[in-house]
Amino acid sequence: MTTAPAVDAPRPAARPELDPEPRGAAEKILIAVFTGVPFLALIAAVPLAWGHFLGWTDVALTAVLYFISAAGITVGYHRYFTHGSFKANRPLKIALAVAGSLAMEGPVITWVADHRRHHKHSDKEMDPHSPWRFGDDWKALAKGLAWAHYGWLFNPNRTSKRRFAKDLLDDRDITFIHRWFPGLVAVSLLTPALLGGLITWSWQGALTGLFWAGLVRITLVHHVTWSINSICHTFGKEDFEVRDKSRNVWWLAIPSLGESWHNLHHSDPTCARHGVLKGQIDISAGVIRGFEKAGWARDVRWPDERRLAAKRTKRPA
């Protein structure tokens, strides 16, 4: 009698793309704690805000740290490190790797390797987080959405960093920041506590700073990032030709700092601007423009009208 292979059992041909060392129980527990505890904070946030456990200092700290850590992911981890949409000077490169780490989505080289594998196999068998993994009837899709949003983080199969991110493994600044990821997680949680305490000069300020600008902010960044993998590969508009299910989702444009124009991104992955059509707000592209004007970024791959026109979907919208 033969048994069916586990759903994520790698085919022999796929093995070079995966890390020979599978994800162990200890790492899975850490992922569960560092994603679960912030989420519990979000659930507790509503009654606590009602009970005057939220002040203007908390709101300001949350907004600033949300912007720094989310842009660290979108501009840093994603558009710069994964896709090379622009070249950065050394201080900017280091700042982007640190800012991305503050989002607590894993160390930079791991994130980049997973995301490059996603682009190579998008919505196919070896995609680490496709919502279409289990099929396309509504039950399979509901399961797939949960997988693409969160479940895939616990997959024992890890992406090979050597195969997908050798450029970063060869960069000593980046390997140093990658190794220091646990320290940066501590910085991400303790900085809002410290600032909240100092600004309000109170222990309560430290506690509410940790709660709002630490935990609640982290879970917001997590779920917005994960929505790109789940929602933006399922719902939305196909403005550009792609071979996968990536779509443009307008209502996530502002919280995702422009990443939800994900259909264009899969159509033209190295483009520094994802919101290229009229009215498509892309805050990350504005940040890159700022870096370019300051002289910290150069060779930015801005949209090319002719290339975009060739990629527009032919059928009427």
Ligand SMILES: [Zn+2]
């Ligand atoms: Zn995608």
Ligand SMILES: [Zn+2]
């Ligand atoms: Zn990408």
